[in-house]
Amino acid sequence: MLAKLLYEGPWVAERYAAIETFFTQDPKQCLPVIETIIGGATGHSAVSAFKAMYRLQAYKIECDAILEQVDCIVTPTAGTTYKIAELENDPIQLNSNLGYYTNFMNLLDYAAIAVPSGFVSSGLPFGITLFAPAFSDRLLLSIASKWQQITALPLGALKQALPVSDTQAEDMPAKLGEIDIAVCGAHLTGFPLNHQLTERGGVLVKACSTSADYRFYALAGGPPFRPGLIRVDDQTGAKIEVEVWRLPVSTIGTFLQGIGQPLGLGKVQLDDNTWVSSFICEGYAIKTAEDITHFGSWKAYMNSKN
Structure with a gap:
């Protein structure tokens, strides 16, 4: 009608x-x-x-x-x-x-x-x-x-082959009303604060790494123990493992309220050169933090403590 x-x-x-x-x-x-x-x-x-x-x-x-x-x-x-x-x-x-x-x-x-x-x-x-x-x-x-x-259908009357795309299935962008957030510590799957994502309707999109431009620190305090991710421009950075979670935009306010200093939300570059919202850390916090960049992930660091 x-x-x-x-x-x-x-x-x-x-x-x-x-x-x-x-x-x-x-x-x-x-x-x-x-x-x-x-x-x-x-x-x-x-x-x-x-x-x-x-x-x-x-x-x-x-x-x-x-x-x-x-x-x-x-x-x-x-x-x-x-x-x-x-x-x-x-x-x-x-x-x-x-x-x-x-x-x-x-x-x-x-x-x-x-x-x-x-x-x-x-x-x-x-x-x-x-x-x-x-x-x-x-x-x-x-x-x-x-x-x-x-x-893989042929293209047009000339039946040219469709070029192969290197796009990965997990790279499907968030739809209107959703936002992707990369997490690198206590919000990872199996860690103490992961429930803050799942309770808000969060869905795991993919596990990947940042670009090789970051240093990784275990922050003072806890529990829960938390890492800090800092971008550097002096060639001393490394790739750090992260998970990308997709959340409804309507839940971001309450999620942000639960993030304690010196952490906040900003933008982080992934290893495929895309940028995504993520946890970032204030620079002053690393003065009392342990540099754990060489572990490459929060999981590896926490396993080393056991």
């Missing part, structure tokens, strides 16, 4: 307004199908426009609630494929059929991407569309890229 509003509802009046002078002078300057669609705009009133807006708002509330439960939704890009002659005989209805699964996305202000998916028994191509809330472009592009790598 929502998809029909795009071409059969009052939004077509916007197209009419854009070319009104041109259209009223001589409608026959347009292709017949365009003349039919644009000409239908004159039958809409301000009342019908407002009624359609209210319907759209109701649909959006319903659809947004569904999207909150998933990362994205997959639909066919088009339910079928027509020959050119078939489209020329009935362009409005058949084009409407082709957009059955996708016409609603613009009206709902969703982001979407179409991806090749395979071939049907007739030999014609078939594709899927991924859609999610506005501004989730990076998420969709990442999923689409991985889908293409998995299917």
Whole structure:
């Protein structure tokens, strides 16, 4: 029902307004199908426009609630494929059929991407569309890229091979409303403060390392015992093992409140040259701290104490 509003509802009046002078002078300057669609705009009133807006708002509330439960939704890009002659005989209805699964996305202000998916028994191509809330472009592009790598379909009529991507599955970016945080000490899996992540809906994305630009310290005090990560620019740094956790943005405030000095949240460079939010340490704290950089990880350091 929502998809029909795009071409059969009052939004077509916007197209009419854009070319009104041109259209009223001589409608026959347009292709017949365009003349039919644009000409239908004159039958809409301000009342019908407002009624359609209210319907759209109701649909959006319903659809947004569904999207909150998933990362994205997959639909066919088009339910079928027509020959050119078939489209020329009935362009409005058949084009409407082709957009059955996708016409609603613009009206709902969703982001979407179409991806090749395979071939049907007739030999014609078939594709899927991924859609999610506005501004989730990076998420969709990442999923689409991985889908293409998995299917490895040839590119276009020349059947060129799809280039192999070095993108790793765990590198899928956080979607809108989420944030990735790297932890290197008491918040690691199996350590005393890890519950502060899991209680807030945190999900482990990957285990990796920082770039080779950091020194690592065991801070004074405890329990819980905590490390400090300091970036250096004098070639004395090393890679330090970390875990990247994904948290809902809505929980970051309470998480930050629980971080005691001299620690805080900042940005840390990972070994793949990306930057991520992470625990960082005030420089003054290392005066009373033990340099444990040579261990390369908090786990290795703590094991050495047993």
